[in-house]
Amino acid sequence: MANSTTVTEFLLMGFAEGWKLRFLYSMLFLLMFLATLLGNLLIVTVTTADQNLHTPMYFFLRNLSILDMCYISVTVPNACVNSLTGNRAISVTGCAAQIFLVIYCAFVEILFLTVMAWDRYVAICQPLHYSTIINVRLCVRMTVASLLSGLVYAGVHTGNTFVLNFCGSNTVPQFFCDVPSLLRLSCSDTSSNQLSILISAVLVCGGSFVFIAMSYVRIFSAVLKFPAQEQGKAFSTCVPHVLVVSIFLSSMACVYLRPAATTEALQDMVLSVFYTMVPPFLNPVLYSLRNKQVKEAVRRVILRKVHSGAR
Numbered sequence: 001m002a003n004s005t006t007v008t009e010f011l012l013m014g015f016a017e018g019w020k021l022r023f024l025y026s027m028l029f030l031l032m033f034l035a036t037l038l039g040n041l042l043i044v045t046v047t048t049a050d051q052n053l054h055t056p057m058y059f060f061l062r063n064l065s066i067l068d069m070c071y072i073s074v075t076v077p078n079a080c081v082n083s084l085t086g087n088r089a090i091s092v093t094g095c096a097a098q099i100f101l102v103i104y105c106a107f108v109e110i111l112f113l114t115v116m117a118w119d120r121y122v123a124i125c126q127p128l129h130y131s132t133i134i135n136v137r138l139c140v141r142m143t144v145a146s147l148l149s150g151l152v153y154a155g156v157h158t159g160n161t162f163v164l165n166f167c168g169s170n171t172v173p174q175f176f177c178d179v180p181s182l183l184r185l186s187c188s189d190t191s192s193n194q195l196s197i198l199i200s201a202v203l204v205c206g207g208s209f210v211f212i213a214m215s216y217v218r219i220f221s222a223v224l225k226f227p228a229q230e231q232g233k234a235f236s237t238c239v240p241h242v243l244v245v246s247i248f249l250s251s252m253a254c255v256y257l258r259p260a261a262t263t264e265a266l267q268d269m270v271l272s273v274f275y276t277m278v279p280p281f282l283n284p285v286l287y288s289l290r291n292k293q294v295k296e297a298v299r300r301v302i303l304r305k306v307h308s309g310a311r
Contacts, residue, residue, distance in 0.1 A: 007092065007166040007167070007170045008091070008092065009089050009090060009091050009092060009170065010089070010090050010091075010092065010095050010170050010171070010172050010177065010182075010185075011088045011089055011090075011170055011171045011172065012079070012082055012088045012089075012090055012172050012174065012175055012176065012177070013088070013171065013172060013173055013174055013175055013269070014082065014083045014086075014088060014175070015029075015079070015083045015175060015269075016083075022083045022084065023084065025083065026079075026080045026083045026084050029076050029079065029080055029277065030076070030080050032076070032277055032281055033072055033073075033076040033077065033080070033277075035281065036068065036069070036072050036277075036280045036281045036284075037069055037072075037073075039281075039283075039284030039285065040065035040066070040068050040069045040280065040283070040284050041065075041069065042284065043061060043062065043065040043284050043287075043294070044062050044065050044066060046294060046297045047059075047061060047062040047065075047294075047297075048062065049297075050297040050300060052297060053294070053297050056119055056134045056135075056136075056139050057116075057119055057120075057123065059136075059139050060112060060115060060116050060119060060139070060143075061116075061287055063112060063143055064109070064112050064113075064116070064283060064287075065283065065284060067105060067108055067109055067112060068109070068279070068280035068283055068284075069280070070101075070105055071102075071105035071106070071109060071276070071279075071280050072276065072277055072280040072281070074098060074101040074102055074105060074176075074276075075098070075102065075175070075176040075276050075277075076276075076277060078090075078098075078176070079175040079176055082175075083175070090177065092162075094177075095172075095177035095182075096158055096161075096162050096177075098176055098177040099157075099158050099161060099177050099178060099179060099182070100154045100155065100158040101154075102176065102177075102178060102276065103153065103154040103157050103158065103179070104150045104151065104153070104154035105150075106252065106275065106276075107149075107150045107153045107154060107204065108146050108147060108150040109248070109279065110204060110205065110208050110248075110249070111146040111149070111150070111208070112146060113208070113212065113241070113244070113245050113248070114208040114211055114212055115142050115146070116241065117211070117212040117215040117216065117241060117245075118211070118215055119134060120215070120219060120238060120241065121215040121216075121218060121219055122134055124219050124222055124223065124234060124238075125218055125219060125222045153200070153204070156196075157179060157196070157197070157200070160192075160193050160196060161179050161182055161183070161193065164182075164183075164186040164188040164190065164193070165186060165187050165188045166182070166185055166186055166187070167187045168185060168187055169185055170185070171185075172185065173268065174268060174269060174272065175269055175272070176272070176276070178255070178272070179193075179197065179256070180197075180255055180256055180258075180268070181268070197256055197257070198257065201253065201256060201257055205249050205252065205253060208249070209245070209249055212241075212242075212245055216238060216241075216242055219234070219238055220235075220238070223235060223238075240282075240286030240287060241286075241287070243282075243286065244279050244282055244283060244286060247274055247275075247278055247279065247282075248274075248275050248278075248279045249275075251271045251272070251274035251275040251278075252275040254271050255268055255271050255272055255275070
């Protein structure tokens with residue numbers, strides 16, 4: 001890696017120029033980060049402690065919550081510290097690690113959301129066969145396959161980025177290291193990198209979106225045949241999933257697929273918030289904390305802790 005670049009470190013862009021604005025944005029993102037950790041940690045604790053939630057749906061939710069805690073931890077703490085201290089430097093190795101982890105978490109998140117859409121499709125459209133189609137062994141296999149394929153996907157894109165030469169400006173127009181920003185800094189030919197991003201985006205993001213969209217078309221078609229009360233319950237479960245997926249994929253596509261000539265740093269930073277921070281923040285609220293089963297499980301776990309403490 002050292003032989004492929006004359007740049008020894010990169011400088012990340014801060015949230016704003018003035019100290020007051022930097023402090024305000026840093027506190028806002030830090031609160032969002034802490035709320036994300038607490039919300040997802042609550043989901044992991046409750047779905048692990050309560051036997052009633054040991055089902056495939058909550059197995060996937062637990063995995064998604066663990067992933068979301070890792071995902072938001074890759075970018076936000078470092079960005080907040082850099083913005084507050086004014087030290088915007090990040091080593092080439094640190095930048096490569098951040099790119100690898102962001103791509104890895106984003107890729108696995110897409111796969112998890114796709115699997116969860118399929119899980120809801122089977123649960124709603126084929127309820128009598130749900131327990132035979134979605135079993136523990138299949139859930140574990142799909143999770144392991146997602147995690148391992150993410151390593152390969154992130155490794156390929158990170159490696160392709162850091163074989164380039166960086167001999168000009170070392171200021172990354174982003175609050176964390178990402179591939180599109182580094183491609184703009186490279187003095188090498190990046191056409192093959194852009195082509196690989198386009199192909200992978202079409203295959204992974206496009207394929208997942210089509211699969212999820214088809215799943216929900218069938219789900220909504222089935223739900224419309226339900227009684228009114230059941231319709232409301234099914235829609236309250238599925239609509240949040242569609243909302244998170246739409247925000248996540250559309251914002252990521254705008255950043256990664258837009259031509260470099262039409263890219264503005266501030267616009268990229270705002271869009272990046274929508275695929276690095278918003279989904280991990282919203283997932284525990286939309287998927288679980290407004291779910292009656294989870295609320296009841298939280299009460300049971302708290303009561304159990306209180307009773308055990310009283311003894």
